[in-house]
Amino acid sequence: MHVLILTTNEDAPFMNQQIAALERLGVSFTVQSVAGETGPAQSRNPLEYLKFFPTVFRESLNGYDLIHAHYGLTAPMALAQFRQPIVLSLWGTDIYGPGEPVSRFCAPFCDEVVVMSEEMRRDLGRDCTVIPDGVNLEQFEPIPQERARERVGWHEDGYDVLFPYSPDREVKNHPRAKRIVRSVDEQIEESVRLRAVHGVDHDEVIHYMNAADALLLTSRSEGSPNSVKEAMACNVPVVSVDVGDVADQLEGVSPSTVATSDRELVDGLRDVLERGERSNGREAAAKISVERTAARMLEIYRRVV
Known part of the structure; x- marks a missing residue:
C-alpha cells in the first residue's frame, strides 16, 4: 500500500x-x-x-x-x-x-x-x-533522575517542574503555569522552578522529562497531548488541567492530578512534589x-x- x-x-x-x-x-x-x-x-x-x-x-x-x-x-x-x-x-x-x-x-x-x-x-x-x-516506549523510558539532571544541566537544589512548550504559544497558557508554580513555591520550603523547554531535538526530550520532578500542563485546549504520554512512559508525575483526553490517559496513574481550578492545580502539584515519588505511568502508556x-x-x- x-x-x-x-x-x-x-x-x-x-x-x-x-x-x-x-x-x-x-x-x-x-x-x-x-x-x-x-x-x-x-x-x-x-x-x-x-x-x-x-x-x-x-x-x-x-x-x-x-x-x-x-x-x-x-x-x-x-x-x-x-x-x-x-x-x-x-x-x-x-x-x-x-x-x-x-x-x-x-x-x-x-x-x-x-x-x-x-x-x-x-x-x-x-x-x-x-x-x-x-508514544514510542523505546524512545521514552525511565532513566535515573540525577543522570538526566546532569545531562540537561539542572544543578540547583529544590524542584523542577517541566513545561514542555514555548511560552509564546498562547494556547499552552504559560502565564497560568507560572502562577501555579509561584503559589507552590510560596507554600513549601524547597524552591520550585518552572522549566519551559522548547526548540530542543526530540531525542533530547527524554532527558528533560526524566530530570523533572513533575510535568505541568495548563493548556486552554488539547486533543491528546503527547507530552503527557511521554511523561507517563518515563514514570514522571503529571499535573494537568482537565483537557482533551488527559483524564482518560491518567486514569489509575499515581501520583498525578487532573484539575479543574487553580486551587486544585496548586494542591496537586504540591502533593506530587512533596511525595517525591515516580508514577506508575509507564504501565498505562503501554496501551497507547x-x-x-x-x-x-x-x-x-x-x-x-
Missing part, C-alpha cells in the same frame, strides 16, 4: 513516529508539506495554501492507494482530487483554533476521519474514529504504544482502500 501524506508540519514527531511504525507494517509513504515558515507568532498566509493545490493535484497522479491528510487545513487539497480515497486526521488545534470552520466543512466529504480523543469526537459532532497518537496505534491506523487504511 502506498500513501500520500499531506501535512502542515513535516517535522511533527508524533506523525513521523506513526509513519515509521506503519512502514514497519509494509506501508510506503510520500510526504508533501505546505510551503512557508511557521512559529508561535507566525502563521502561513492564504496564498501559501492556495499554491499547495496544484502540488497535491500533480502528485496525486502517481498511483497512490489513498491520501492521508494530516491537519484540517490540508483537507481541501486532498478533496480537490477525485481519484483516491481520503483519511483525515485532526490534531486538536484544527478543531479548537482558527482552522475549525475548514475542518468542520471538509470532514463529511472524507472517507474516514480520525481524532485524538472522545472530546474531539463529541465536539466535531460526527462519526469518526478515536486514535490517540502513540506507537505500535498499537499504528496497527489501528492500518485497519482504517485497509477499510478505506
